[in-house]
Amino acid sequence: xSFKIDGVEIVDTFAEAFGMRGARVLITARNREWALTAARTxxxxxxxxxxxxxxxxxxREVPPDETPDGxxxxxxxxxxxxxxxxxxxxxxxVGQCVLTCPTTAIYNDFPxxxxxxxxxxxxxxxxxxxxxxxxxxxxxxxxxxLWRIPVMDGEFFIEDEFSSKKAIAGGNFMxxxxxxxxALEAAEKAADSIKCIRGVIAPFxxxxxxxxxxxxSKYKFLKASTNIRLCPSIRAMVSDSEVPEGVSTIYELIxxxxxxxxxxxxxxxxxxSAIKVHGVKRITAGNYGGKLGKYNIYLKDCLGVK
Amino acid sequence: xxxxxxxKVPVEAENISPDVFAGKTVKDIKxxxxxxxxxKLRLEELFQVSAGTDRISDEPHIIIDGDVAGxxxxxxxxxxxxxxxxxxxGMHLASMMGGGEVVVKGSVSDWAGAEMEDGLIRVMGDAxxxxxAAYRGSNLGMKGGVIIVHGNVSDHAGKLMRRGVITxxxxxxxxxxxxxxxxxxxxxxxxxxxxGAMMSRGTVVVYGGVEEMLPTFKYDAPYSPTxxxxxxKNLYVEYGIGVAKNYIDSMxxxxxxxxxxxxxxxEILIFREK
Numbered sequence: 253x254s255f256k257i258d259g260v261e262i263v264d265t266f267a268e269a270f271g272m273r274g275a276r277v278l279i280t281a282r283n284r285e286w287a288l289t290a291a292r293t294x295x296x297x298x299x300x301x302x303x304x305x306x307x308x309x310x311x312r313e314v315p316p317d318e319t320p321d322g323x324x325x326x327x328x329x330x331x332x333x334x335x336x337x338x339x340x341x342x343x344x345x346v347g348q349c350v351l352t353c354p355t356t357a358i359y360n361d362f363p364x365x366x367x368x369x370x371x372x373x374x375x376x377x378x379x380x381x382x383x384x385x386x387x388x389x390x391x392x393x394x395x396x397x398l399w400r401i402p403v404m405d406g407e408f409f410i411e412d413e414f415s416s417k418k419a420i421a422g423g424n425f426m427x428x429x430x431x432x433x434x435a436l437e438a439a440e441k442a443a444d445s446i447k448c449i450r451g452v453i454a455p456f457x458x459x460x461x462x463x464x465x466x467x468x469s470k471y472k473f474l475k476a477s478t479n480i481r482l483c484p485s486i487r488a489m490v491s492d493s494e495v496p497e498g499v500s501t502i503y504e505l506i507x508x509x510x511x512x513x514x515x516x517x518x519x520x521x522x523x524x525s526a527i528k529v530h531g532v533k534r535i536t537a538g539n540y541g542g543k544l545g546k547y548n549i550y551l552k553d554c555l556g557v558k
Numbered sequence: 559x560x561x562x563x564x565x566k567v568p569v570e571a572e573n574i575s576p577d578v579f580a581g582k583t584v585k586d587i588k589x590x591x592x593x594x595x596x597x598k599l600r601l602e603e604l605f606q607v608s609a610g611t612d613r614i615s616d617e618p619h620i621i622i623d624g625d626v627a628g629x630x631x632x633x634x635x636x637x638x639x640x641x642x643x644x645x646x647x648g649m650h651l652a653s654m655m656g657g658g659e660v661v662v663k664g665s666v667s668d669w670a671g672a673e674m675e676d677g678l679i680r681v682m683g684d685a686x687x688x689x690x691a692a693y694r695g696s697n698l699g700m701k702g703g704v705i706i707v708h709g710n711v712s713d714h715a716g717k718l719m720r721r722g723v724i725t726x727x728x729x730x731x732x733x734x735x736x737x738x739x740x741x742x743x744x745x746x747x748x749x750x751x752x753x754g755a756m757m758s759r760g761t762v763v764v765y766g767g768v769e770e771m772l773p774t775f776k777y778d779a780p781y782s783p784t785x786x787x788x789x790x791k792n793l794y795v796e797y798g799i800g801v802a803k804n805y806i807d808s809m810x811x812x813x814x815x816x817x818x819x820x821x822x823x824x825e826i827l828i829f830r831e832k
Contacts, residue, residue: 280784321787322806357784386759386823388742388785390723390792392657392676392702400785409784 254534255557260527261534262551267424267519268539269547272301272331273338274419274510275371276362277346278314280325282355288313290353291326294345298330299456302465302476306332306341307421307508309453320359321409327361329453331508335416339371342414347377351401357409362510364396367415374399374410387412423452423507423515423549425537426464426482427526428499434531435501441529442505442522449521451514452507464504464538479538499533512547520554559605561624567595568648569604572631576618576639576658584609625664633660636677649686652679655703665709669693674722676703680797684709684728692718700724700741706797713750716743719760725793727801735762738824742789746801757816757824765805765829775815775826782809786827805829 253264279294281287291310298308307330314325330345332338350358364370374397378385381401389395397412427442429435443459446452454460469477480490482502487495495502505522509515523535535551542548552558559574570593572578579587587609588602601607605622618639625645626632633641633652639659641652646664655674665683671690685707690700691714699718710728717733719741729747736752738760748766755772763786786808793802810827 320791321784322791323787357788384823386761386785386825387740388761388789389702389721390742390789391704393721394676395702398785398788400783406781407783407785409788 255552257524257555257557258527260532262523262527262555262557263534263536264550264552265537266539266542266548266550267422267537268542268545269420269422269424269515269549270545271547272307272333272419272421272508273335273369273416274329274331274508275338275342275414275416276311276360276510277328277330277342277414278319278325278359278361279328279350280314280319280321280323280357280359281353282323284313284324286353286355287324287326290350290356291328293349293353295328295330295455296349298345299461301331301333301421306330306337306345307453307455308341308345309455309459309508311453312447312450321357323357329451329508329510331419331421331455335369335371338416339373342371342373343376346373346410347380351377351380351403351408351410354405358411359398360396360411360414362415362417364413364415366417368418369416370413371416372412373414374412377401377410378412380408417510419508419510420512420515420547421506421508422545423509423519423547424504425519425523425526425535425551426502426504427532428496428502428534428536429529430498430500430531430533432501434529435503438526438529438532439503439505441525445521445525446505446507446518449514449518451511452509452518454505454507454518456504456506459505461504461506464502467540494536496534504538512549516549516554519549519551520556523551523555559607559620559622561605561622561626561629562603564604564626564628565594566628569594569629570631571601571604571629572634573601574620574622574629574632574641575634575636576620576641577636579614579618579620580616580639582614583612584614587614627664627667630667633658636660646683652677655679668712671700671703671705673699673701674703674705675701678703678797679705681705681707681709685711685715685726687712687714687731688717689715690719690722690724691716698739704797706799710747716741716762719743723789725797725799727799729766735760735824735826737819738762744789744793744802754816754824754826756819758819758821759823761825761827763810763827763829768826768828771813771826772816774817775813776817778812778814780809780830781812781827782807783827786810 295308311327319325464479465476627646637656653672668686692699713731732750738757790802793799
C-alpha cells in the first residue's frame, strides 16, 4: 500500500526506532573554527552503536550571545544504549577530544531538572587537575557546579554534571531514485533540512547512510550484513527484493532525537525536501516487522496524511 | 511600611521578614515584636503598615518606604519573598539569609549578608564593614548567594567567605577577602590594603588596581580564565551589571596565596590594561 505526494510514491510503512539515552553538550571556544574542530573530533567515529560505542553528531552552531561564556559554540548530541554507556562515552570523548582541544570549554545544554538521570563528567575529569583544580558555583548551594582544570593554555572549564535523557534512535526513511545523481542530491537536501530541526542528528557520514544493514548474515561470525533486499545491483538475484524496476540507487537517512516529536518532524522535513528532486521514485522506511523497536513511526503520520 | 519617627537607640527588627509576614493578616503584622534598646514595642508603633490584601501571600514583597539606617536585622534569616527598602538600612541586613531577595536603594551598615547561604542582596549605595563575612567565633562566612553593591564597601568584605559571589562596582577597603575559603569576589573599583590576607582558596578579581599586594602572594602568569567570562556574562545578563560586559575579553595577572595560610590556593586576578 502506498500514497503519493508531489508525484512520488510513499510506501505506507513505518520506521522502527529504539529507546536510547541522549545528552546535549555545548562546546565553546575562542572562535567558531576551534569550537567546530572540537565538536567534529568528539563526534568522529560515532555513526552506529554497532561498533562505535555511541552515535553522535553536531546539532547546531550556537551564537556567542546564547552561550554561557559569550564565545562561539556548537551543540552536540550523543546517544548510547544505556546511561552507563553514555557516561562512559562522554567521559572518553570529552576527555580525549575536547579537553585536548585549544581554548575549549564544555557545558551541559539540557536542563538538569528535565533530565531522566544525571551523569558526572566534569566531576570525574577534574582529577586531571592533579589537585590544582578549582570548583566554582555562581550562587547558592544548588547552583550549577563547574570545574576549572589548569592546562597549558590556561584552564579547561567544564560542567560537573550533564543530563541524560531517554531518547529515540533509528527514525529513518529511504530514498529510491532512478539515477545516482538524483539519489545523492535528494539525500543531501534531506540532510540539510534535518540539520535545521532542533533536538535531532543524523549520525551517519554527511547524515546519509549508503550501507543499510539487516540483522544476521550467512556468516555465523557477523551480527549484521548488507540489506540485500534493497541493493539494486543484485535485484534479480534476490527473490524478495524490494527494489522497484528502474531504481539504480538507494540512500537511507537515520535520525536520532531527544524526543519523538522532533524525530518525526525531522523525518517529515527530510522526506519533503527529498521528493522535490527529479528522479526520486519512491520513499520507504526500514523496520523489523515491529518486533524489536519500541517506536513504530509511520510515514503517513509524520507527513500528516490521513 | 513607612517608618514613623524612629527612636535614637537602635531598633532590632528581625521580625521584618517575608518568612514572618507570610500568611499573616495586617493586624497580626502590626502586633509583631520589635525591640528599641531594651524596650519591646509593637511594629505599628514604629511603622505605618498597610497591605493590598487582608492576608499576606506565601511569597510576600515587603516595601519599606523610607530611611531605616537605625534598624537592624531586617530580613535576617529570610528564605523567600522580597524586601525593598527605599532608603538606607542598618546593621545585619539579611544576615544568614537562605533565599529570596533584598534590594536597598540607599546604603547599608555593617554585617550585611553575614553568613548568608542563598538569595540575592543588592545595595544601590555603599556597604559597611564585614559584608558577607563570618561573625566572631564562626569559621565560615557567606556560604552561597549573590551580593551586589553598586557603591563602595568598607573593610573586611567577604571575610571567611565559603561560597557565593560578591560583586562591588566601587572600591573595597582593607582586608577584603581575608581568610577566604572559597567563592568569588569581583571588584570593579580599587582594593585596599591586605587584600586576601590568609586566604586559603577562592578568587578575588580586581579591575581598578590594588593599594599594595601582600608579599605572601606569588605571581603566576598572565591569564585569561574562561570561568570569569562565565561569571561576567552572568552579571550583565542576569543582574544587569553593564560594566561587566566591558571586561569579558580581558587578560589578568594571576597571583596565588596567601602563603601564610596552610593551603595557599587562593587566587587574586588583577586586570591587565591592553
